[in-house]
Amino acid sequence: MAETYKFIYFDLRGRGQAIRLLFEDQGLSYQEESVPVGAPRWTDELKPTLPFHQMPVFYDGDFMLVQSNTILRYLGRKHGLYGSTPQEAGYIDMVNDGVEDLYVAVCNLVYNKWENGKEDYCNKTIPLWMGFYENCLKKVNDGKSFIASEAISFADYNMFQVVDAHLKLLPTALDNFKVLRAWYDRIANRPGVAEFIKSAENQRRMVTGTPHL
Numbered sequence: 001m002a003e004t005y006k007f008i009y010f011d012l013r014g015r016g017q018a019i020r021l022l023f024e025d026q027g028l029s030y031q032e033e034s035v036p037v038g039a040p041r042w043t044d045e046l047k048p049t050l051p052f053h054q055m056p057v058f059y060d061g062d063f064m065l066v067q068s069n070t071i072l073r074y075l076g077r078k079h080g081l082y083g084s085t086p087q088e089a090g091y092i093d094m095v096n097d098g099v100e101d102l103y104v105a106v107c108n109l110v111y112n113k114w115e116n117g118k119e120d121y122c123n124k125t126i127p128l129w130m131g132f133y134e135n136c137l138k139k140v141n142d143g144k145s146f147i148a149s150e151a152i153s154f155a156d157y158n159m160f161q162v163v164d165a166h167l168k169l170l171p172t173a174l175d176n177f178k179v180l181r182a183w184y185d186r187i188a189n190r191p192g193v194a195e196f197i198k199s200a201e202n203q204r205r206m207v208t209g210t211p212h213l
Ligand SMILES: N[C@@H](CCC(=O)N[C@@H](CS)C(=O)NCC(=O)O)C(=O)O
Pocket: 014, 015, 047, 053, 054, 055, 056, 066, 067, 068, 069
């Protein structure tokens, strides 16, 4: 029987979202514990026990991992979502690191500099990065497949969640990026992803722990 993974994260999309999308799209069995932000379950019980005092947390049986990108890579290796050559794996890593950069930037915006930063972020940062992602896609099969090949990778789920978060912030974010838009729609329409996206639990979750996003 296939393993049931265990996953613990806040009741947010945040850094848990790409992992959830991967589980759902790949039909992997998982049980999630969703912890309310600020709950004693987090502050008193879980946090002090974790390597970096942060979530998400993932268990494959007794084997525990934290660090969202590490968890994605682990699942990528285990489930064939990490390319089929060293070059493909390198390209997947490169794009995933580019996703991390924008994720950190958007968190910095909503947590630290919303009032003074929003306009610049929407006018400059979002088009710049959507362009970066579109160019990365175009390098492989003219952007008609996934990040590194015809096969989806863990980084596709991660790039999907970061693009999706930016569409919430700026619904026109993809208007000038047809290749990225088509890639986004291809992923959004995969049955496992589509069903998860429209689920009540997903709809209810904010991207971050702020009122802005
Ligand atoms: N580099 C880590 C960052 C993890 C992180 O920042 N976790 C946040 C939630 S997204 C957290 O646990 N915050 C609660 C706290 O620090 O008390 C990762 O990618 O998992």
